[in-house]
Amino acid sequence: MEKIKIILKDGSEKEVFKGITILEIAEMISKRLAKEAVAGEVNGEVVGLDYKINEDSEVNILRFEDEKGKDVFRHTSSHILAQAVKRLYPDTKLAIGPSIDNGYYYDFDSEYKFTPEDLEKIEKEMEKIIKEDLKIERFELSREEALKLMEEKGEIYKVELIKDLPEGETISFYKQGEFVDLCRGPHLPSTKYVKAFKLLSIAGAYWRGDEKNKMLQRIYGTSFPKKKLLEEYLYKVEEAKKRDHRKLGKELKLFAILEEGPGFPFFLPNGMELKNTLLEYWREVHKKAGYVEVETPIILNRKLWETSGHWYHYKENMYTLLIDDEDYAIKPMNCPGGMLIYKTEMRSYRDFPMRVAEVGRVHRHELSGVLHGLMRVRAFTQDDAHIFMLPEQIKDEIKGVAKLIDEVYSKFGFKYHVELSTRPEDSMGTDEEWEMAESALKEALEELELPYKLNEGDGAFYGPKIDFHLEDCLGRTWQCGTIQLDFQLPQRFDLTYIGKDGEKHRPIVIHRVAFGSIERFIGILIEHFAGRFPTWLAPIQVKILPITDRHVEYAKKVADIMKENDIKVEIDSRSEKIGYKIREAQLQKIPYMIIIGDKEEETNTISVRSRDKGELGSQNLQDFINQIVEEIKNRVLTNI
Template sequence: MGEAGNIKVTLPDGSAREYQAGTTLMDIARSISQRLAKEALVARVDGRLVDLGAPLNSDANVAFLTFEDDEGKQVFRHSTAHVMAEAVQKLFPGVKFAIGPAIADGFYYDFDTKEPFSPEDLAKIEKEMEAIVKADKPFERSELTRADALAKFGEAGQDYKVELIEDLPVDVGLSCYRQGDFTDLCMGPHVPSTGRLKSFKLMSVAGAYWRGSEKNKMLQRIYGTSFPKKSMLDEHLFRLEEAKRRDHRKIGAELDLFSIHDEGPGFPFFHPKGMILRNELEDFWRQEHKKRGYQEIRTPIILNRALWEQSGHWDHYRDNMYFTKIDEGDFAVKPMNCPGGILIYKSKLHSYRELPIRMGELGLVHRHELSGALHGLMRVRCFTQDDAHIFMLPSQVKDEIIGVINMEEDFYKVFGFSFQVELSTRPEKAMGSEETWEKATGELRDALEARGLDYKVNEGDGAFYGPKIDFHLKDSLGRTWQCGTIQLDFQMPEVFDLTYVGEDGQKHRPVMIHRTIFGSIERFIGILTEHFAGAFPAWLAPVQARVLPITDRHLAYARKVVDSLEQKGIRVEMDARNEKINYKIREAQAQKIPYMLVVGDKEAEQGAVAVRHRGRGDLGALPLSEFEDKLLSEIKEKVNA
């Protein structure tokens, strides 16, 4: 506390200012700059989110959050959910309100209504929301006792709010927020007033069981999104439309890559062209691993229950596993590859001179996903995990982790992905002591810092046997996908009694790394399909060139072109149909084939091809041998276009 009646506010840059006690956070923001007062949505006071209208009565560390901050976005969108609820209350008297949280890229609110909402209803709700925003109503917080809250919402017939209040611990303080004629049970905080919520869109309506249980009543859930500027909303809506256009399920069918059938929900079927793409990825994976000293292994899909009990999967992962009986014994289909790799390590004695041992496996795993969570190749019940398990001396841990980080980075550059890194720490349900976990987490942190990588910490999100580094790839639409992971494990070597003979002739315990790069081959194919919108780089494209004879008399030369390309190892096909050349070109473009080679009289005479690229258009005529050399070079260099 400064002079009598004054308080000290310390800002994120370390600077401090004095204010009279009772000054609101909005007035503090205004004293810093008018722009901050205009853009600030909420404040973080000593780590707690607080409304800008709240007075500050003691010294505090204060940070003002805008829409640029994740927490600012959440407050903005949760406030928009309240505006939507007010509009629904006005238009549909008697509706009952459940919950209305912010979610990734938007918000929703669940309502109990007599009739389902129609698309026309959403349009009416949006119009009413616009009036509420224009009125610029303040969000006003009030605190109340448990008894008062039960009475208030009980008298209003808001059964879901009453149930929420009754389920809260007795000592939890309750608060409400009011804007205009609408009052909601809410912890807050909220933006200062409805006028801040400039641009919004109600996206869809769906059924949702109260509290996610099918035993409860089905409610109407309205999804929406909101932004402080119309240009930001327009950009978001454009990205959503582009994401629909790029949907890997749609493109997968159009390009004949894969399919999902009712006979095997969550179990994808790869077609011949999809297998070409998959094999190219796997061949690339093998080549790169061989360069880096990995040995490839293959382990069984079904293993005895005792192994899964020993590994901890039985206790920690059983709900996600499939089971069977063999010769009266209990077996499980593997959800992870690591126990099999461990058995290979244990199959013989190892010297410290052999370590590190790097074992790579393209292992098929099965996990029991709920049917509602299944999504094309992105969420499946069986997938090929590009696993590797590294067994090493304790002194080698940092270098091995850095080596894996470098490898992940090299892989992602080939596909044009940038990435973000996250470090996940000990979960609530975990094997081993806190001390061992702290040591493992410290090793991962040291490696990240040695590589100079920025990273975010996810507290409590590690695997049950060890902390991990996750790589989140950023695609061409700015979306992120978690793919690669590095997990440091001191637990499994202990559980399975893994040893090596040290320099002293005694047995010692190795350390283990579990890591993936693609994560799942199937999911990575889905991500690549959407990233490239099906226009795969030539080295990955199932068909790299299509030969297009102009008329039937050019078929003989076209076949010679095809034969020559095939002899060079280029994936080629010919469109020999009696169709106009422009139609053939459009068809090839629709199939996202990188190169179209038009051949007519002139090309046949000169031993050339007229080259068209699916993105760059007409590239002119080239001698066939020159085109072959150019394409082979593009394939070898894995040009990302």
């Protein structure tokens, strides 16, 4: 038999017989790998385990741990869901069923209205299909044959999808038992591979996401190769529900979203205290890093937005208005105003680097369907900064920003990973500019020993960028910090400086944020800490609980002394039992409770209870104040 050469992911080369399958290669490497394999990758294309290799190729065996492996596993799970629904509700029409982050869904058109109670019934049918160990087979049809098959089955949505495919494109289907679905694939070899799954919810979804089309019923689910992994995921889902920032925001009286302003958050006193504490920390970090702070207007005229390009490319996301018969817009971002500040005077190469920061209020028109608490809003505060510099300063400035972002995220206990996105096809600027910029970003990350994922061609059209994806205590990732090199705005706004040669030159500009949206960052913090903020960040740091009304006067004296030491303190002077007051303070997640009764008043002491450590007993007031002031000053991180 003819032999071919394959190169594995680790770079090793092997000679194998032509026609070998992905599964056979996995078996050749190790029995364990063969057991865990879900798909393969041949020359960058994801294929099924039964795929035969007939020429020299680069081969990678995919397991569930790999993102592409998860996609195959969960796409197969969506087919099992669709097969179960068709068995139970035969008149249902199939739409689409992709894998998504953490799971999959399938959209159905059915006269029957699915309810949460039906999910259990569908799950039982899915279990039967998995136990049947149905082989999943791929086959291809011509356009005419594909249309005929789907028309005979009455699958009107599949017919529409086939008609929209380009002429000459291969039309593939996957069959498992009696079930056949139009699908590009690939899939698992058999239904038995899906060892653990759960249907999670039902929602409405317009066909192809267009509100002019029919509303379909979408069933969401998730799946794993082991029950333990499913149990861990479901625990995180339940934990995430408890930590939902919308629920905690209401309970802790942090913010409100009212019907008078959908997407426009109202910050309540506690929330404002939290926001201001964050901004105080932000200003401290930036002052230390050599930034100056500016403020630009919220409303600017059309001419500015035409110069920046937003009027032509972003107008549908902007709020516009007429002032003195002239078009104006509420700013969706701070950058154009930052360019105008640069232009207020002539700049020299000696002025660089110029680090200019702004805590700026921006407004963007988001569709009502995507609004979500503080995570997706129409008005928010961005902690922007623009760094103007010489080409030879790029690397050091990138390193400085990366260190600042690392310092900020570490303060809240966040892990993070970094992604570097390079030149896209529709880019501005010369090859030389892009090569210089990308090299500077790579070198900066490598010198900082920051591992990064490379996203080829995913940069902004005006320059490459570095994104910071932070990870919270539940393992969820959030893209917050970003560093972007920009060639466009300095040209559009004709920014110049006088160089050493006495001539005018164009500066390099970095856009960067650390928090991103302050509002969204607060939402992330609420869920990360489950509302149990570290003492330095907590809106109320100490709650004083007098046992009876006669202890209120002493409580006020204690509170006054604490306020003199800048401790955020409140007194619960209600005529309630002390047990009730303690429970209330615990529900409000206050870091420290001070209980005051006869004994404390007589001995001029306090009885301290910690949210995190429990009963701390009797303490000298000044000793406690010294300890908590030190905790706040050092911004000690509470165990999450």
